[in-house]
Amino acid sequence: MEQPINWYPGHMAKARRMLEDNLRLIDVVCELVDARAPEASRNPDFDALFQNKTRVLLMNKSDLADPATNKRWIAYYKQKGVEAAEIVSTGANARAQTVRLIERASAEQVKKLEEKGVKKTVRVLVAGIPNVGKSTLINRVAGEKRAQTGDKPGVTKGKQWVKITPHLELLDSPGLLWPKLGDDTLAEHLAFLGSINDEILDLETLAGRLLQTLRILAPDALFARYKKLTADTPDGALLEAVARSRGFIVKGGEIDAERAARIVLDEYRAGKIAKVSLEQPPKEEDHAEAQ
Ligand SMILES: Nc1nc2c(ncn2[C@@H]2O[C@H](COP(=O)(O)OP(=O)(O)O)[C@@H](O)[C@H]2O)c(=O)[nH]1
Ligand SMILES: [Mg+2]
Structure with a gap:
């Protein structure tokens, strides 16, 4: 990113x-x-x-x-x-x-x-x-x-x-305090969460990246939410699939990608897609159970 x-x-x-x-x-x-x-x-x-x-x-x-x-x-x-x-x-x-x-x-x-x-x-x-x-x-x-x-x-x-x-x-x-932006993945997580101003990032790219991430972390919930998005949708067409799922079509049959991007980000941030954790603790610590 x-x-x-x-x-x-x-x-x-x-x-x-x-x-x-x-x-x-x-x-x-x-x-x-x-x-x-x-x-x-x-x-x-x-x-x-x-x-x-x-x-x-x-x-x-x-x-x-x-x-x-x-x-x-x-x-x-x-x-x-x-x-x-x-x-x-x-x-x-x-x-x-x-x-x-x-x-x-x-x-x-x-x-x-x-x-x-x-x-x-x-x-x-x-x-x-x-x-x-x-x-x-x-x-x-x-x-x-x-x-x-x-x-x-x-x-x-x-x-x-x-x-x-x-x-x-x-x-x-x-x-x-300000967030740490040294690591691209962490910066991207903050952008997904809305902690970095949307205006300074390309909204459609961000929403596309979020969709890719959610398809890995919570595929079933994602497919259930946006019916035209499937396991076969190419990465580059995820946002379009969201737009088509919601009928965000403008004059001439073009998709409204910006509206789709906003919806994806808003719905993820509000927890409407799934309860998805973007980060997991390091594996070595996995054996420790919470009391
Ligand atoms: N679902 C959920 N939303 C929360 C929670 N805490 C805060 N929010 C929402 O997150 C947004 C940012 O909260 P805010 O208190 O303004 O964050 P601040 O910038 O750290 O002061 C607001 O829309 C809150 O309603 C929470 O525990 N659960
Ligand atoms: Mg505040």
Whole structure:
């Protein structure tokens, strides 16, 4: 896939500075990744940036990924010493589950201070690349309390701590990081997920590549969704098959490839084609089962 050259937006640099400025105030970092592509959506700077923080890796949008693959990823991360869990930010349990994970992750830290007579307030940052569900999760966890807390000194102007429990506070703005674009396959996964702006990539090429990928990963679901697309459709004619399946034909009998491309990307991103995980944990770790 051709690499977008200058997509990196200025607000990312600003967000990065915000993050570095506030870092010393933060005890726990909730790293959000997209469960369908946890590696591509994991920022390479996390490890260095958050090396002294308690971290929880939240595999969000797990409702759109393959459930068995989610479990294998969690087992894989556990083996590497990373506390990971699958969540659904848009779901009913998001708040309770996230609070439980944070409390568990910070329990030791809190206990140590308690022994010294200090009642620790744990401060939490939700961080991740664009589109992984940070704002959705913050809104769920902070709820209606968001608007009620005031600014506190030492925090970048406009940023607020929201009290979640008596001893848990959440920063109401996400730590925004840019994705890693060094590897073509990972960059393509991010483009499939919509984390890289569509305008900077050729939509029809992207949708064609997604169809090729889905035909390998979830052929039956793909054929069921787009009836004129089959195992025999040449790679170069996949988008056309989608257009014909949906009757996207314009004047003169030409197919509307752009409309077909948008439909494919929209439907995949919304989980309407299948629960497809684009990435699998490395094979060596396969024997480890999630508990
Ligand atoms: N299906 C599903 N959609 C989600 C989930 N979390 C977020 N979304 C959707 O993903 C899109 C991006 O979410 P947003 O919170 O704006 O991402 P942010 O850029 O990281 O702040 C929105 O349309 C959300 O509704 C989830 O767990 N499952
Ligand atoms: Mg957001």
